[in-house]
Amino acid sequence: MFQSFESHADPAQGGPRLAALRDRLVAEGLQGFVVPRADVHQGEYVAARDERLQWLTGFTGSAGFCIVLPGIAGVFIDGRYRVQVKAQVDLDRFTPVPWPEVKPGDWIKEHLAGGEVGFDPWLHTADEIAKIEAALSGSGIGLRACSNMVDAIWADQPAPPLGAAFAHPDELAGETSVAKRHRLAAELRASGHRAAVITLPDSLCWLLNIRGADVPRNPILHGFAVLHDDGRVTLYAEAAKFDDRVRAHLDEHVSLRPPAAFVPGLHTLQGPVRVDRTTAPLAVGRELEEAGIDVAWGDDPCRLPKACKNAGELAGMREAHIRDGAAMVEFLCWLEAQPKGSLTEIDVVRGLEGFRRATNALHDISFDTICGAGPNGAIMHYRVTEGSNRPVQDNEILLVDSGAQYVDGTTDITRTIAIGDPGDEARLCYTRVLQGMIAISRVRFPKGLAGRDLDPLARFALWVEGQDFDHGTGHGVGAFLSVHEGPQRISRISEIPLQPGMILSNEPGYYREGAFGIRLENLIVVGPAVPLGDLRDQYSFETLTFVPFDRRMIKRELLSLAERSWLDRYHAEVEEKLAPRLSKEAREWLKAACAPL
Helix, strand or coil: CCCCCCCCHHHHHHHHHHHHHHHHHHHHHHEEEEEEEECCCCCCCCCCCCCCCHHCCCCCCCEEEECCCCEEEEEEHHHHHHCCCCCHHCCCCCEEEEECCCCCHHHHHCCCCCCEECCCCCECCCCCCHHHHHHCCCEEEEEEECCCCCHHHCCCCCCCCCCCCCCCCCHHHHHCCHHHHHHHHHHHHHCCCCEEEECHHHHHHHHHHHEECCCEEECCCEEEEECCCCCEEEECCHHHHHHHHHHHHHHCCEEECCCCHHHHHCCCCCCCEECCCCCEEEHHHHHHHHHHCEEEEECCCHHHHHCCHHHHHHHHHHHHHHHHHHHHHHHHHHHCCCCCCCEHHHHHHHHHHHHHHHCCCEEEEECEEEEEEHHHCCCCCCCCCCCCCCCCCEEEEEEECEEECCCEECEEEEEEEEECCCHHHHHHHHHHHHHHHHHHHHHHHEEEEHHHHHHHHHHHHHHHHCCCCCCCCECCCCCCCCCCEEEEEEECCCCCCCCEEEEEECCCCCEECCCCEEEEEEEEEEEEECCCCCCCCEEEEEECCCCCCCHHHCCHHHHHHHHHHHHHHHHHHHHHHHHHHCCCHHHHHHHHHEEEE
């Protein structure tokens, strides 16, 4: 089984480790140190070696950071983790800080009179450090780049990962690596750049049509790369990850070098060299500048092309979602047949993974399944452990957010399910969340709009009742890559214009701490809309996910005629696409689940 249920959070260790870190800071003449969640690749999902934030604090969320000062240690978390953090850290020693409402620079000024705060320049971007430095300007407090203070005290820190690389077929990639390299090299030449440094693992995997196994759940390879303006690539990664077949796949224009050669390799480049200040470690730009090489701050050349999926990638994603939808329906049929109160959250997770495994196509799950019964559903990124596991009880609701990695596509789906009769209040909230999802699914919008322009549509039905949710409406999704992919998303802060081929999640929610959580999620892809009215260049969303919504949770009278029509059409398409792939019992279950409202 891919998912395990041991607890990674250990609040009892927080005190001794925090004390050891403070002793180290005193020895280095530092007043503080910043401990990020990110690794050198700025990844959301990190290898065991890079779990510094979790090791120090006990907090296991996928975003956040800790700032350790002499008298306080703040754990900065966004709205997704404000319930979770209170259960995972020692609150006598660590103080949760609402972020981004509270900015790190302002917080440091509030709690420190002067001195220097250390940071590892390989774990922070230039953009991130510049914002903190601007906030500290004139305060008598400075930032000092230094070696990693957590690594210095982490005696049993795991070794770097050595997952095997493997080739990703050109027919699924939709374009050869050679074509990608030449296309992006031409763009570099047009911009006057001699090379670009690539630090995001999913970017180098996409560019070279390879995949890896260095991070759980995401088929990515840890490494750095330099794309030259003639299409050559220098790849800095451990040779042990590449067998003869993968080396042959890379061809003679891709040079493999050890990671230790990366910094010396930077010093040999001719400028201008493009570096992405929002994703590359600050150390990369500093190494180039100190070697006298002109740095051209600009976008990772792979990031936007990777986000705009081609016809081959979209065909694979569609097939993966139909396969995954059939597995989900088999699971939902099985779940409904179980006696109320007979299952625990872990039983549900195991059952769902079993149905995905039965496809004989599952490479991995795309993230640890979030399965929260009753009040656990209000913990947005809840991960069930042996210690937190609870029965799925009668007359409550169950939130299941899960996904799969297939070689032809990545899936991510959330359904909230009635167990018995959860009551009218839960149904009202569920229906408002459903209305938000339908609004995003139905929208037509002009070319040039960004995710922030659409985000309010998902919240309107909640807002008018004084409700909301503390996460973005949607994130980007890769094609057999990271389940969370940038730069596209639907959120209040997303300024990236949506373009055809971009895949996003559509997942509004509502959470009531101590009671229940509701989230509904489909994946959608941007495409051209059939012209209508006076607007030119209109876009709309194609839905990729096909799994029914729980009719028992829907207050039909709240839905408009247009919303009911969309839902009936969606359910008819779900039945049409999935029924041929299902067992007899699941087909019968699906027919009832997809009956018109």
